[in-house]
Amino acid sequence: MVLFPTTTESAGTPGGRPALTIDGETISRSELFGAAAAVAEQVAGSGPVAVNATPSIRTAIAFLGCLQAGVPAVPVPPDAGPRERSHILSDSGATLWIGNRPDDLPDELATLTVDSAATGTPPAEPDPDSAALIMYTSGTTGAPKGALVSRRALQAQVDGLAAAWDWTPEDVLVHGLPLFHVHGLVLGMLAPLRIGASLVHTGRPRPASYAAAAEAGGTMFFGVPTVWSRIAAEPDSCRALSSARLLVSGSAGLPPTVFRDVQALAGQGPVERYGMTETLITIAARLDHDRVPGWVGEPIAGVEARILDEQGYPVISDGDTIGDLQIRGATLFDGYLNRAEATEESFSDDGWFRTGDVAAKNDQGQHRIVGRAKQDLIKSGGYRIGAGEIEAVLLDYPGIEEVAVVGVPDADLGQRIVAYVVGELSDETAVIDWVAGQLSVHKRPREIRRVDELPRNAMGKIQKSLLS
Template sequence: MTSLFPALTSGPADGPALRFGERSLTYTELAAAAGATAERLGGARRVAVWATPTMETAVAVVAALLAGIPAVPLNPKSGERELGHILSDSAPDLVLTAPEDQLPSPVGDLPRLDVDVDVHGTGPAPAVPEEHADESDPALIVYTSGTTGPPKGAVIPRRAIASTLDALADAWQWSGDDVLVHGLPLFHVHGLVLGTLGPLRRGGSVRHLGRFSTQGVARELAGGATMLFGVPTMYHRIAEAVTSDPDLVKALTGARLLVSGSAALPVHDHGRIATATGRRVIERYGMTETLMNTSVRADGEARPGTVGVPLPGVELRLVEEDGSEVTAYDAETVGEIQVRGPNLFTEYLNRPDATAAAFTADGWFRTGDMAVRDPDGYVRIVGRKATDLIKSGGYKIGAGEIENALLEHPGVREAAVTGEPDPDLGERIVAWIVPADPQSPPGLAELADHVAQRLAPHKRPRVVHHLNALPRNDMGKIMKRALTHE
């Protein structure tokens, strides 16, 4: 197959490839560091990577891919039990890490390979190894969040990485001239595949903030970066900062592309950023198992609340609970998203039962995400089938649209919506609110009227809980299973 990283051998030799804080590597230096590390992997069957937001993590993953050896990114914030499960399930031969890292048990029990990125020494650089792996060979094994049991290892083939990044290049007009800035973790497909491998496949460069800050975003965009990737939590902080930070406003205004993903960006944050900067944030939709499925295109309409249209090569359909296809493009009829294409994972490692259950007989992956489609094909995700589809009074209601409506209320800072059993309605809608003013939170009647006027009376909340904060994971997603009806 063709190389995942053609720029390592034929790209801009002295052009910037990676920058983490004050440390940077050109393509020549990256090729030397990754090539040398790849040689040291020897006959390893599978390797783990201690995925801190550092140069060493990026070099380690590129080295493993050059060597044709599957890499298992490890979240440094995972607890001992979760790490133990991942390591026993994936059985890596060794762990790649920065020399100064102190590894907890049980990671520290593995043979260790320190990644050397001191490439400024003398002597000839090692040759970049040829990529002999087949496109169907595994590239990464990324573990899911484990919300319904122990995390499952999604085996992502090389073809999925190549096809997703090339489809995004088409959708976003992404080229080697682009400089991407982000502060995302590197154990997840957003920060690792899109945010790190994406620029390297294009021959462009990435500047990682280490730790996200609006000041860092402003500095890098003002210093030549053209694209920003973030999650809704980051864009929420940006939306709050643009009212008082003219340098941030100027920097965002000059960016070519602002992309949000991993969860829905509330419509009111879209609006605040657009009002301040004149620039719209675009959204895309993907999963660990599928990489990217849809996106708003750079040359399309940045419509808040949507994740755009299917990417080139991706087939997408909506289905009813009985498996019949939803044919309506009416922005109202809810169905589960199923996808098919070269962007999909091949299996859950060591879980043939879970793999079989994830696919239909004709090869479509069941995402578990619920959506509607606008008349022009734009997809609007309304929530997860397991936690966000509420069946109330004979209606199928997506939690996402109610959350967006609640967030338009000036007294609401954060919102989540769930369902709970109701003897009359089947399920009633429950709103979990973080009020803008804890001393004067909006009441049930006020919020119910607010939602009913914007959506429909049957979508109004019947119960409201006030909280100090919503539980979120590392990617900023609200963990609804942690919300209890007490």
């Protein structure tokens, strides 16, 4: 198994385009792989290598060099604080640091400088089952855990999505996503390198930058919901994307209103997909299927999904009945580094990974993600209710710009449905009645709380644990 072809035939990209363009800086495929081989020669035989994942050509060279050498790369967020950075370095056992060196790094951790003009000889292809990446989870409970992602999983991930989206070397991918998460690093950089396509990374995901890239020939565009919302708010930029072959949204649910706004301006709404650090992207809306807001598609090749009720039985495939989503297949991680007990707890007795997400499936095998079981599954009055379904309805109400639905303790109901809303509202009772008229009555919010903004993390995901 060759993860990244480096033969003469694949030394360039179609039309002589650069392999990578990051914030205006370019590099050809032959230059990129030559510089990466020089890094591989220097890191070969070392332990894990921490990479300061700034959006830059040197960062791309660093990741590719580690992968060529068969050395696990550890993405480190550039904005990580001293405590987070220290945990990642100590927990991963990083032996080298690549990138700008913060003042708080331990003296014994050596720094390697990347030379984009250097060249080397690519080593033999590493074991496909060896760890390629150690990616740290968001750490919603306790310190972040390092997920071991193998080379084989990366291959399955890229090839599965390439088939679902007809991704070819002729494509030019455009995005401005961070290079330390699955979305930006694996889908956004490693995938085009394996496929032989080009990447244009805009530095920051500004609407004008996406529009300019579209006019320059971009064919695929990635973004999180916040990015798509901002693009939709700038009609000229959004219309420029009408030349694109595919728009993709991920990392959080895309509000139906944003889907419809982008569709009206760009001629197509973004397809959605589902995944997490431990599974990579496992479910995706296919290019040749109808796009329905809120639905993330079907498992990619090599992946299976099931949805179980509280008794452990499969739920009805009616598109409405929700349950716990579990995954197994080729893209799964190999466990948490140094956390055997946590790894064991994350899998069912028959080998399925417990995602911790709540989902529904229709009779065509398409999936709808309701949210996280711990924060988006609300048990009220004996009913199991998905927060995401209520949020989608609320976002259609005039004046509501953003919303987060949570369950709060209630002596009578067990949990009471509360909606935190950003926007202008004159009659909160009317909003509650609106939801009751759109969904089952028991799914209506019992309370509307207006806020100026919702708390979000670096990827734009709403942090419901901070709502009280």
